[in-house]
Amino acid sequence: MFSLGHPVIHFAWTLAIALSALVGILATSIFLRRPVLFLAARRSQKLRAGLEPWIQGLLDGSVDYDAGLQKLREHPGCARRAVLDRLPSAGADSDAERVATLRRVAIDLGLVDLWRRQLTRAPQGWSIFSLIDPTLTLPERIPGLSFVTRSEAAQNLGLTHEQGSWPLLVKALDDRHLAVRSVAAQALGRIQAPASFPLLARKLHDSALGQGRRLAIRTLKMALAAFPLASASELVDMLRHPHRRVRFLAADLVAAMLIDAGSPHNSLPDPIAEIFLTALRFDSNPDVRARAADVIAHLDDVRSGPALLGLLEDDEWFVRLHATRALAEDRSSPLAALGRRLTDSNWRVREAATQALASQGPRGVRLLLAQFDSTADRYSREQVAEQIERAGLIPSLFAASGLAGAREETRFIEGMVRLGRTAALRVALQSAPDDKGSTSLTELRNQGEAEKELPRLSTASTPAYVAAARAFTLATPDPRERS
Amino acid sequence: MHGLSIGALILFNVVLAVYFLIGNGGYGVLVIASWVSVWICKRRHSYENLQPLRESPSTPPVTVIIPALNEQEIIVDAVRTVLCNDYPGIQVVVVDDGSSDETLARLASAFELGPINLIPRCPLRTRPVRAFHLSRTLPNLMVVSKENGGKPDALNAGLNVCRTPYFCTLDADCILEPDAILRLMCRVVRSPLNVVASGGTVGVLNGCTVAEGKVTKVNLPRTGLERFQVIEYMRSFLFGRTGWSRMGGTLIISGAFALFHRQTVVEAGGFNGDTVTEDMELVVRLRRWALEHGRTIRTAFSSDPVCWVLCPDTLEMLGRQRRRWQLGLCQTLWKNRAMFFDPAFGTLGSLSLPFHALVEALGTVVEAVGYIMIPLAAWLDPALLSFLVPLVLFSLAYSALISLAAVVLEESTHRLYPTARQLATMLPYALLENFGYRQLLLWYRCAGVARFLTGFHKWETVAHVPPAELAAG
CATH class of the missing domain: 3.90.550.10 (Spore Coat Polysaccharide Biosynthesis Protein SpsA; Chain A)
Known part of the structure; x- marks a missing residue:
């Protein structure tokens, strides 16, 4: 069928030989490439090592500015550009003074102009000669990869906080490549030019409604949240927007800005605070009401307390959840209102309420113990017990139980035993003094191991026997449990 | 009867050639697609803060x-x-x-x-x-x-x-x-x-x-x-x-x-x-x-x-x-x-699942049978050698090329193994992978296919003992 002279055989041999040759060439080229790469890396490293002290000296002011700048200008060529393109990273995320110096150096070296040109360079100008154009970087020479250069340029403009570049960056929000749009949004968040906030917010609005070029909502939110709180006044229209998704994202953004700002009571612009207090807390969309709770908790307004208490009784469980968590952050919260959420129909709200109360310190813990003792709701009791265990309060409650004036602690420990929640008690028992044996007896009886503990109790003092006898009476189940 | 056997063997070898073409062609496409991705991913570090x-x-x-x-x-x-x-x-x-x-x-x-x-x-x-x-x-x-x-x-x-x-x-x-x-x-x-x-x-x-x-x-x-x-x-x-x-x-x-x-x-x-x-x-x-x-x-x-x-x-x-x-x-x-060939699932249904079924699952059996059939065909009709030898050479060279390309890609991007000695050690392994190691894996994969066909469903635990370096660390 196939003779040696058959064209298929010829073709197969040719392919096999060509491929084998290619393998050989590839293997050889890897080896040959290595020293070239090594030399280039060494050159770059040497240059970086030489320039680094000057860059750092310029940034911290220990080097004369003109002399430092002259030194940076001395090195021509691609390697210098490769080093200086990374210049912003040297001063990124440092204090404002260093960033200002960094910006000045970048401007004086012509880097800012270069980055601006790169960011706005039209990709249509590409031709075959671009491949060998020494003024272009590798990504710029290859069609379709120029977005890398634009992204790097946007990143550098952001890192240097170059205020004058914000219009270019806003324009880059509509770049045809997602990476450039994302980096431009982050850069705008760093620069924080007041005029760019509404434009960035507009982009959030468009993204929420699926209009225009897509950009990740989270990326936009992170960028916008970095702006000062005063900028939030630009969000009035979005907060009053007829579309619930836009309202939700705007409310979510204000909440994020408040968290970013850090201060518990700060100056959210009045019109915005008013919208939250008068409109958004009654919004038809529960997601918006939930975010409203987060924001209202941060407002320094007499109406915020009642508003939060209202949201605490909302029909939707996650609105109540947000309101509970929001109240947890305020030490002056009315504990009784939080206490009512301990019997909420949703376990997440119950959990949040126990956490909120536990975070309020002794006041909250006492309310939890009282709730545990008084409620007939088993779910509520279990939730309180879990939180007390999680908070690591069992050893201290165990130590206090049985003492005069520690009725709630004693009843809590007994209740824990009844619920069968003995894991943490067992640990507490191991380090407890003998006269705390009353509860241990009950616990071990439940586990069918009481006889193991009896020898230890026999050495205990008389009050321990009294307490132990009392603990035995727990054998009768609590009538409330039956309900 | 002899002629029929030869015909069947030739047919199988053609199937084998087609399988290699589809499989290796697919890998070729993956190489090109991934090369761009890996390069971009590496460059991403320069702009993705x-x-x-x-x-x-x-x-x-x-x-x-x-x-x-x-x-x-x-x-x-x-x-x-x-x-x-x-x-x-x-x-x-x-x-x-x-x-x-x-x-x-x-x-x-x-x-x-x-x-x-x-x-x-x-x-x-x-x-x-x-x-x-x-x-x-x-x-x-x-x-x-x-x-x-x-x-x-x-x-x-x-x-x-x-x-x-x-x-x-x-x-x-x-x-x-x-x-x-x-x-x-x-x-x-x-x-x-x-x-x-x-x-x-x-x-x-x-x-x-x-x-x-x-x-x-x-x-x-x-x-x-x-x-x-x-x-x-x-x-x-x-x-x-x-x-x-x-x-x-x-x-x-x-x-x-x-x-x-x-x-x-x-x-x-x-x-x-x-x-x-x-x-x-x-x-x-x-x-x-x-x-x-x-x-x-x-x-x-x-x-x-x-x-x-x-x-x-x-x-x-x-x-x-x-x-x-x-x-x-x-x-x-x-x-x-x-989901196979269902365009509703996009590339996954149209390409990925069928490719994996044909090349990774079924291909295991085809390749294993090939190791038996190729020598058998050559023994029964030595004239077929002129077709089979370049086919085998081609597939081996192509596989070596893919492995080498992986080393090159790693070397040009992440460079996790930076020394020349490490590179010199890796290259022979990339070239020699198809002589012994591939066949060993094929044996295990065939066993896996056999277990699937026989309804065997048991999780085989792989025990790890930390190497000395880890323990020392």
């Missing part, structure tokens, strides 16, 4: 779930590698899946665990939980001790206590890169689409030096068996997974370390124990579930190295691992056969 994500209060918290069965030697290091990871808001849940060794005791001793009675809230059914343990010193660490039920069951138990919107699965024998979670989350946060699963490249830990839960020095392993796996991992992650991800046909995100959206996974039913590769099964099921529920979801893959995993260092363990992988592949493909 992770600092805002690290600092933002909007960055979603993540729970890392570590299922562990008899991992007493490595479990403490595994937890430490997560705890020291550079990510804001990490919760760690270790699920002790009924270990018979000291896994739980060592965790308790290292992290001062204390028992706690948690209210069981289980959206996903699992084997009974024995106890919950919280660390007294680290509030973000919880250990769930349960009866043995397998890795998917352990992951589901972890999911039941997970409260964060995203979670990571992490094998106990993995060491994370310091910013691994941040990198995976970056793909989620920066995407305008709903990314519900995100994964990255896994490197071979054997031979590396580990200190304080981090890989401090990357070295090649000592034995040939492990070094072949280094090349194989490079090819698989840099070409296979990156290429398919580029084309939107991701079939698997390595369960060794991956990030998932909790609610989506729970709604889709959690991890499923009816296949032995729960990661692959979940990724495919998520796509099917999304289509059935009218959701648009996306999976992301980053060719950045995000974690290091111990690979088998003995033939027995390698055999166990590869049989399981092949069995899991066949099970997943069979289970989702309705």
Whole structure:
């Protein structure tokens, strides 16, 4: 069928030989490439090592500015550009003074102009000669990869906080490549030019409604949240927007800005605070009401307390959840209102309420113990017990139980035993003094191991026997449990 | 009769040639697709600043779930590698899946665990939980001790206590890169689409030096068996997974370390124990579930190295691992056969699943039979040699080319093995991979296919003993 002279055989041999040759060439080229790469890396490293002290000296002011700048200008060529393109990273995320110096150096070296040109360079100008154009970087020479250069340029403009570049960056929000749009949004968040906030917010609005070029909502939110709180006044229209998704994202953004700002009571612009207090807390969309709770908790307004208490009784469980968590952050919260959420129909709200109360310190813990003792709701009791265990309060409650004036602690420990929640008690028992044996007896009886503990109790003092006898009476189940 | 046999052999050899053309052609496309992706991924470091994500209060918290069965030697290091990871808001849940060794005791001793009675809230059914343990010193660490039920069951138990919107699965024998979670989350946060699963490249830990839960020095392993796996991992992650991800046909995100959206996974039913590769099964099921529920979801893959995993260092363990992988592949493909050629599933249904069925599953059998048929054909009709020799040469050279290309790609981008000596060591292994190692793997894969056909469904555990470097570290 196939003779040696058959064209298929010829073709197969040719392919096999060509491929084998290619393998050989590839293997050889890897080896040959290595020293070239090594030399280039060494050159770059040497240059970086030489320039680094000057860059750092310029940034911290220990080097004369003109002399430092002259030194940076001395090195021509691609390697210098490769080093200086990374210049912003040297001063990124440092204090404002260093960033200002960094910006000045970048401007004086012509880097800012270069980055601006790169960011706005039209990709249509590409031709075959671009491949060998020494003024272009590798990504710029290859069609379709120029977005890398634009992204790097946007990143550098952001890192240097170059205020004058914000219009270019806003324009880059509509770049045809997602990476450039994302980096431009982050850069705008760093620069924080007041005029760019509404434009960035507009982009959030468009993204929420699926209009225009897509950009990740989270990326936009992170960028916008970095702006000062005063900028939030630009969000009035979005907060009053007829579309619930836009309202939700705007409310979510204000909440994020408040968290970013850090201060518990700060100056959210009045019109915005008013919208939250008068409109958004009654919004038809529960997601918006939930975010409203987060924001209202941060407002320094007499109406915020009642508003939060209202949201605490909302029909939707996650609105109540947000309101509970929001109240947890305020030490002056009315504990009784939080206490009512301990019997909420949703376990997440119950959990949040126990956490909120536990975070309020002794006041909250006492309310939890009282709730545990008084409620007939088993779910509520279990939730309180879990939180007390999680908070690591069992050893201290165990130590206090049985003492005069520690009725709630004693009843809590007994209740824990009844619920069968003995894991943490067992640990507490191991380090407890003998006269705390009353509860241990009950616990071990439940586990069918009481006889193991009896020898230890026999050495205990008389009050321990009294307490132990009392603990035995727990054998009768609590009538409330039956309900 | 003789003529008929010759005819059948010729026909088979033509089938073999077509199989090679489709398979190798497919790999060729993957090489091109992934080359661009890997290069972009590498360049991304120059413009993608992770600092805002690290600092933002909007960055979603993540729970890392570590299922562990008899991992007493490595479990403490595994937890430490997560705890020291550079990510804001990490919760760690270790699920002790009924270990018979000291896994739980060592965790308790290292992290001062204390028992706690948690209210069981289980959206996903699992084997009974024995106890919950919280660390007294680290509030973000919880250990769930349960009866043995397998890795998917352990992951589901972890999911039941997970409260964060995203979670990571992490094998106990993995060491994370310091910013691994941040990198995976970056793909989620920066995407305008709903990314519900995100994964990255896994490197071979054997031979590396580990200190304080981090890989401090990357070295090649000592034995040939492990070094072949280094090349194989490079090819698989840099070409296979990156290429398919580029084309939107991701079939698997390595369960060794991956990030998932909790609610989506729970709604889709959690991890499923009816296949032995729960990661692959979940990724495919998520796509099917999304289509059935009218959701648009996306999976992301980053060719950045995000974690290091111990690979088998003995033939027995390698055999166990590869049989399981092949069995899991066949099970997943069979289970989702309705998705084949369904354009509603995009590249996954139209290309990825059929390609994996034809080349990775069925191809195993074709290749194995080929090793018998080619010599047989040559023996029966020596004239066929003129066709068969170049065919075999071509396939070997092509396979070597793919492996070499993986080394070149790694060398030009991430360069995890930076010294010339390491490169000189890797190249012969890339060239020689097709002479012995490939056939060894084929043997294990055939065993996996046989197990699938006979209905064998058993999870073969791969035991790891930490290499000396790790212990020293």
